[in-house]
Amino acid sequence: MALTLYVDTDRWRAHQRAVAAAFPGLVPVCKGNGYGFGHERLAEEVAMLGSDIVAVGTSYEAASMRELFSGDILVLTPYRRGEEPVPLPDRVIRSASSVDGVYGLVGSRVVVEVMSSMKRHGVAPEDLGKLRAALDDVRLEGFAIHLPLDRADGTDAVEEVIGWMDRLRAAQLPLHTMFVSHLSADELSRLRQQFPQTRFRARIGTRLWLGDHDATHYKGVVLDVTAVTRGDRFGYRQQKASGDGWLAVVSGGTSHGVGLEAPKALHGMTSRAKGVARAGLATVNRNLSPYAWDGKQRWFAEPPHMQVSILFVPAESQEPKVGDEMTAILRHTTTQYDRLVDL
Structure with a gap:
C-alpha cells in the first residue's frame, strides 16, 4: 500500500x-x-x-x-x-x-x-x-x-x-x-x-x-488499526498510550520524507511562541504528524518508521478502518511518493 x-x-x-x-x-x-x-x-x-x-x-x-x-x-x-x-x-x-x-x-x-x-x-x-x-x-x-x-x-x-x-x-x-x-x-x-x-x-x-495548493494532495493509506486503552504499552520503545483510542499504521515514513522539517525563519511573537510550544511538546514525545483524520491533524504515537507512521487517534474521533486514506500535509520538495495518480 x-x-x-x-x-x-x-x-x-x-x-x-x-x-x-x-x-x-x-x-x-x-x-x-x-x-x-x-x-x-x-x-x-x-x-x-x-x-x-x-x-x-x-x-x-x-x-x-x-x-x-x-x-x-x-x-x-x-x-x-x-x-x-x-x-x-x-x-x-x-x-x-x-x-x-x-x-x-x-x-x-x-x-x-x-x-x-x-x-x-x-x-x-x-x-x-x-x-x-x-x-x-x-x-x-x-x-x-x-x-x-x-x-x-x-x-x-x-x-x-x-x-x-x-x-x-x-x-x-x-x-x-x-x-x-x-x-x-x-x-x-x-x-x-x-x-x-x-x-x-x-x-x-x-x-x-x-x-495552486489545491491542485495536489498527498494521501497515506491505513494499513492496520489496533485499539488501545490508556496505559497500554506499544511500539519499539514500549511507550504508554496517553488515552483510549486506536493506533493507526499509515503508509509513509522517513524514506518518503515524513517527519522531515526544514528550519523556518520566524517573524513576530506569535510564530515564536508557537515554535517554543512545539519544542516543549517534543520534549515529552508529543510530535504532531502531517496526517489529518476526522478533520484534525493527528499526533505521532512514536517517531515515524522507515516506510510507515503510527498515529494515535483518540476514542472520541471516528474510528479509522484498514483501506481508508488520510490526507498528509507534506512538503513537495522533500517528499518521495510511491505513486502519482492523475485525476
Whole structure:
C-alpha cells in the first residue's frame, strides 16, 4: 500500500498556463526532486508548455535531463574550477558567479550571475572591469540576478535590478538578456518598459509547479488499526498510550520524507511562541504528524518508521478502518511518493 500524490491534472495544467501567460519567455525550473513530481514528469510538462529551455540545479541533473528534454538546459549552480567534469551537450548553459569561473568555461555557453542583496554568490560590481576580458572566450547567453523573497527593509526589487542594469551598461557589457528570479509580473513589466532592448526571462519553479495548493494532495493509506486503552504499552520503545483510542499504521515514513522539517525563519511573537510550544511538546514525545483524520491533524504515537507512521487517534474521533486514506500535509520538495495518480 502506498503514499500517493493525487494531481488534479486539468487544474494543475491550467495554473501552469496562467503562469506562462503572465511571464512570457519564462524559464521553468526543475531542480532537486522535481518539486515532488520528478524530473521526467516535469520535462513532459515543460514540453507541453512549449518552452525552449529548462533550468536545473546541478550539472548532474543536467546530465539526467538531457535524456528527457530536447531544448536548452540552464544549470543554476555556478561553475567552480576543479569540480568533477560531467559530459554535457552543447545545449547545456552553465552559470558562472566569478571572473575565475568564466575563465574556466572557455568555449562554453555561459550565464553570468551578479551579486544581489541575497549575498549568496555572484560577480561583484568592482569585478566588472575584469569580467569584460573574460567574456571574450565564452558564448555569453546573458546575465542573471537572484533576488530575495522578502524585503524587510522596504527596498524595491525593481530598483535593485535597475541598479545592476546601469552598472553593466556603464561597464559596456551586453544587455541583450537578463534572467531574473522572484519578481512579480508587474515588476517585470516595469523593467521591460524601461529597458525595451533587453529580454527579461523569469526563472520560476515553486510558483509554476506548486502555486495552486489545491491542485495536489498527498494521501497515506491505513494499513492496520489496533485499539488501545490508556496505559497500554506499544511500539519499539514500549511507550504508554496517553488515552483510549486506536493506533493507526499509515503508509509513509522517513524514506518518503515524513517527519522531515526544514528550519523556518520566524517573524513576530506569535510564530515564536508557537515554535517554543512545539519544542516543549517534543520534549515529552508529543510530535504532531502531517496526517489529518476526522478533520484534525493527528499526533505521532512514536517517531515515524522507515516506510510507515503510527498515529494515535483518540476514542472520541471516528474510528479509522484498514483501506481508508488520510490526507498528509507534506512538503513537495522533500517528499518521495510511491505513486502519482492523475485525476
